[in-house]
Amino acid sequence: MTRVCVAGAGTIGSLFAAHLARVADVTVLTRREEHARALNEHGLTVTGRAEFTASVVASADPSSLPEPDLVIVACKGSDLDALVARLAGHYPGATLMTVQNGLGAEEVAGVHGAWPLLSAVTFMSGTRHSDVEVEYVLDTETWIGPNRGTSPDDAHAAADLIASSGLKAAAFDDLRPAQWSKLIFNATVNAVAALTGLAHDFHYAETARLGDLGLLVRGLMDEGKAVAAAAGVALWEDPWEMNVLATLRGHRHSPSMLEDVKARRPTEIELITGSLVREAARFDVPVPLHTALYVLVKAKEASYS
Amino acid sequence: MKICIVGCGAVGSLFAANLAQLDDVEVWAYDLSRAHVDAINAKGLHLSGVGEVVGRLRATADAGELPPCDFGIVATKAMHTEAAIRATAHAFAGGCVATVQNGLGNEETLATHVERVIRGTTFPAGKILEPGHVQWDVKGDTTLGPYELQPAPFVEVERLADACTRGGMPTYAVSDARGPQWRKVIFNASTNPIGALTGLTHGRVCERPDLRALVSGLVTEGKAVAAAQGIVLDSDPEDLIDHAAKPEVAYGHKASMLQDVEAERATEIDYLNGGIVRFGREHGVPTPLNEAIWALVKGVEQSWQQ
Numbered sequence: 337m338t339r340v341c342v343a344g345a346g347t348i349g350s351l352f353a354a355h356l357a358r359v360a361d362v363t364v365l366t367r368r369e370e371h372a373r374a375l376n377e378h379g380l381t382v383t384g385r386a387e388f389t390a391s392v393v394a395s396a397d398p399s400s401l402p403e404p405d406l407v408i409v410a411c412k413g414s415d416l417d418a419l420v421a422r423l424a425g426h427y428p429g430a431t432l433m434t435v436q437n438g439l440g441a442e443e444v445a446g447v448h449g450a451w452p453l454l455s456a457v458t459f460m461s462g463t464r465h466s467d468v469e470v471e472y473v474l475d476t477e478t479w480i481g482p483n484r485g486t487s488p489d490d491a492h493a494a495a496d497l498i499a500s501s502g503l504k505a506a507a508f509d510d511l512r513p514a515q516w517s518k519l520i521f522n523a524t525v526n527a528v529a530a531l532t533g534l535a536h537d538f539h540y541a542e543t544a545r546l547g548d549l550g551l552l553v554r555g556l557m558d559e560g561k562a563v564a565a566a567a568g569v570a571l572w573e574d575p576w577e578m579n580v581l582a583t584l585r586g587h588r589h590s591p592s593m594l595e596d597v598k599a600r601r602p603t604e605i606e607l608i609t610g611s612l613v614r615e616a617a618r619f620d621v622p623v624p625l626h627t628a629l630y631v632l633v634k635a636k637e638a639s640y641s
Numbered sequence: 642m643k644i645c646i647v648g649c650g651a652v653g654s655l656f657a658a659n660l661a662q663l664d665d666v667e668v669w670a671y672d673l674s675r676a677h678v679d680a681i682n683a684k685g686l687h688l689s690g691v692g693e694v695v696g697r698l699r700a701t702a703d704a705g706e707l708p709p710c711d712f713g714i715v716a717t718k719a720m721h722t723e724a725a726i727r728a729t730a731h732a733f734a735g736g737c738v739a740t741v742q743n744g745l746g747n748e749e750t751l752a753t754h755v756e757r758v759i760r761g762t763t764f765p766a767g768k769i770l771e772p773g774h775v776q777w778d779v780k781g782d783t784t785l786g787p788y789e790l791q792p793a794p795f796v797e798v799e800r801l802a803d804a805c806t807r808g809g810m811p812t813y814a815v816s817d818a819r820g821p822q823w824r825k826v827i828f829n830a831s832t833n834p835i836g837a838l839t840g841l842t843h844g845r846v847c848e849r850p851d852l853r854a855l856v857s858g859l860v861t862e863g864k865a866v867a868a869a870q871g872i873v874l875d876s877d878p879e880d881l882i883d884h885a886a887k888p889e890v891a892y893g894h895k896a897s898m899l900q901d902v903e904a905e906r907a908t909e910i911d912y913l914n915g916g917i918v919r920f921g922r923e924h925g926v927p928t929p930l931n932e933a934i935w936a937l938v939k940g941v942e943q944s945w946q947q
Contacts, residue, residue: 528937531941532944534941534943535944535947539940546915546932547911547935548939549939555933624929624930627855628930631852632835632839632852635839639841
């Protein structure tokens with residue numbers, strides 16, 4: 337059986353760990369000792385789109401866990417550097433897969449060891465109800481592609497493993513087109529939601545009248561598309577079409593950055609919009625709208641104190 | 642002469658109570674708040690704060706009670722202009738109507754219901770403490786001028802300005818009142834929504850260099866739209882913004898739009914940034930940042946319905 341270590345047991349990490357435990361030997365690396373103890377004692381319960389409880393072996397100390405074949409680093413982007421630093425010197429035979437929002441997670445992780453790396457982005461979502469219970473809300477795909485020291489076959493193997501666990505996954509020979517599509521979508525929808533308090537719904541696709549929110553959303557996506565084009569990335573999906581499709585389905589999604597702002601937590605603005613703005617500067621593409629939203633969200637974070 | 646204040650909120654009350662000090666002026670106030678109207682009729686309209694004034698005037702929530710008036714002074718929030726003037730226009734069939742409201746487009750709305758319109762901008766501010774009692778926070782000047790497309794005769798503009806000044810509200814009659822109006826609109830549109838979106842006070846907005854640069858981006862667009870119409874601003878909004886950021890001026894001031902958003906009250910965004918965008922569109926001036934801010938604040942309002 338494949339041995340998988342899920343590093344970081346937030347919502348996404350918990351969903352990976354519980355599902356994969358049905359088809360692999362799963363260990364969970366937590367930040368807190370008491371979280372590990374709770375997981376060892378109670379297992380990990382999934383509700384929502386699937387209902388089951390999985391047994392996992394958890395610890396806050398990587399050296400006390402058996403050597404894995406695959407490490408899924410599933411923390412928020414803002415915690416990535418610190419988490420992978422704890423893995424330095426461990427698991428030399430394992431492949432590391434990053435699933436953070438934004439760009440550059442692979443580079444951040446790769447600094448701490450020579451592991452082969454897989455790139456991934458995930459669209460699935462859930463709500464964490466406790467250390468040992470996670471609700472599976474959106475059963476959308478995780479996309480995986482090769483990065484340093486890995487091949488498309490490695491990406492396919494990881495995607496097949498995840499798909500066999502009951503989650504949705506797909507492999508790409510080159511993840512960048514999909515990663516950039518998601519980046520542009522996320523940078524736009526998350527920042528607009530964080531500033532307006534408006535969950536992602538039909539308002540985001542309204543373009544009939546001057547001043548409609550959809551016009552701003554489309555403008556932000558056009559800026560992102562210009563950056564992708566300058567970076568030589570042919571997008572996998574048009575982010576505006578992703579937006580229209582998602583809102584047409586009629587449901588209302590609360591993006592993570594909106595949840596962060598409501599709870600007065602630091603957001604992922606630096607990793608998501610920040611990485612787009614920095615790429616834009618690198619390729620000399622003007623992005624005045626993304627820049628405006630970037631400084632507004634940073635200022636909103638500053639208003640917490 | 643008879644003057645009717647249309648919309649007797651904080652700013653309308655400042656005009657009403659001060660004008661009521663004059664022997665030669667009969668003041669009426671039209672307002673939808675029955676409690677405010679009843680209190681004014683029972684005990685007079687009381688101002689306290691930077692000035693202590695009690696004005697005796699006739700208030701009503703029924704526009705049918707209004708007599709023919711020489712002047713109207715419209716002081717509602719901008720989104721209520723249409724309904725307010727539609728209800729009261731009959732009282733101004735032989736008179737002139739001035740706006741002292743925030744934002745752009747109020748004159749245009751008044752002109753669809755009354756013949757002679759006066760463009761105006763006012764700086765005094767206050768808040769309603771209780772029915773019949775208004776706190777006067779800030780004194781300041783008012784500027785009035787004929788509305789270009791349906792002007793009031795200049796002698797009438799001067800007559801109203803003189804009455805306001807004699808009553809204790811210093812007011813200037815000018816031939817082109819667009820400069821002060823656009824200066825105030827650009828100031829408000831470039832700072833109020835930034836406070837509303839971020840939760841920061843005016844001073845904290847200005848001390849973040851990247852955010853202050855966004856404010857300047859909004860100011861620059863607004864100035865370009867004003868310039869395209871041949872409007873000469875009476876002073877640079879940038880100077881006002883920096884002045885207001887000083888600790889002794891308004892560093893800790895929460896923009897009124899931030900207060901509106903915190904209370905989930907409709908904002909005047911359509912008439913501030915929305916007005917700049919619409920006038921920009923008419924005159925071929927791009928205003929992408931004002932359009933973005935307009936859409937974001939509308940999004941905030943939409944989130945209250947979710």
